[in-house]
Amino acid sequence: MSEIRVAVAGASGRMGQEVVKLLYREEGMTLVSGIARSAVGQDVGEVAGIGKLGVTFTGSVEEAIAKDRPDVLVDFTTPDAVRRHAEIALEAGVRPVIGTSGLSREDLRELDARCREKGIGAIVAPNFAIGAVLMMVFAAKASKYLPHVEIIELHHDKKLDAPSGTAVKTAELIADVRDEFRQGHPEEKETLEGARGAYYDGFRIHSVRLPGIVAHQEVLFGGPGQLLTIRHDSLNRESFMPGVKLAIEKVMELDHLVYGLENILDL
The missing domain is CATH 3.30.360.10 (Dihydrodipicolinate Reductase; domain 2)
Structure with missing residues (x-):
């Protein structure tokens, strides 16, 4: 499998910074964009405390997708923004991996229908640990x-x-x-x-x-x-990263929405 190109919405937050660190150290996936209005123009790696990565923050999901063409959008933002981010990603053929709370059952049904129309996957996980x-x-x-x-x-x-x-x-x-x-x-x-x-x-x-x-x-x-x-x-927030890594890898194989990490584990 080729490198998975990943954008992180909320990359300046505490969970987002952990995802940045994960992508920095893991083979097979590459950070191509960090999204946070409060940090536009700053280097994503410097904000995360791991040094300059040469990837600067953009202010919106739309801009990041148009500029950096990610395969996957990891979202750790806010309940009032997450559905819009998922819709934008799916419309562009980008696969969402969502750790943000706030999606209703109706939201999940509608996003799943969009996934099936596009033939691409999404994963929504209330907890990645x-x-x-x-x-x-x-x-x-x-x-x-x-x-x-x-x-x-x-x-x-x-x-x-x-x-x-x-x-x-x-x-x-x-x-x-x-x-x-x-x-x-x-x-x-x-x-x-x-x-x-x-x-x-x-x-x-x-x-x-x-x-x-x-x-x-x-x-x-x-x-x-x-x-x-x-x-x-x-x-600590590092406890969530093995689940995030698994979700980024698994979402590339899906053609529908999965709600809950238990559904991609061998349980």
Whole structure:
């Protein structure tokens, strides 16, 4: 396979900088463009702290695609921009690899239809850490036998969405195999609004936002005389890079959209 040409939207952010470092050290893929309005004209490598790469930031996905002709667009931007970026990429025949939260199920259906029209792939992953993907899969399996469940996700205080995409994906996987029923006491009342967390298909999701945290999630299962906890901790953003690398490689083989990294792993 020839070198995969990769553009990174959000390359000046913390996740984007890790992707830049990944592309710098990995054979078989080349960084051709970094996209960030706040860093236009700066060298992408210098912003990422790895020295001059000779690749300067552009201000938009449209400009990067027209100028640098990438094969893949990796997107770690914001929920309000991600769908537009994906649409622009697909229209130009560029394959999106998306780690940004904010796409609805309807968004995913429509983007999948565009992928199939174009005959190219896309991957949307709520979490690229392999351990987190396993945590989600194991949680879904456990919920068949211990259906009383709550999700607690913890992220840094700069995260824009709550609950996290990982928590939502975990809840979806659980709901696929667990019949909906409302947990807790039937006359339960919140004396402080939101104390019981967000309601999803009969169970609850709780979001914590604090400085010093990267990305963590635990899924609690209760049964008579027992508690099962399935937890994953990302201690730094490098933990996501093996999954990003896998997605960049795999998306070149696809002709449709894949939602969730578990669908390209041999599980």
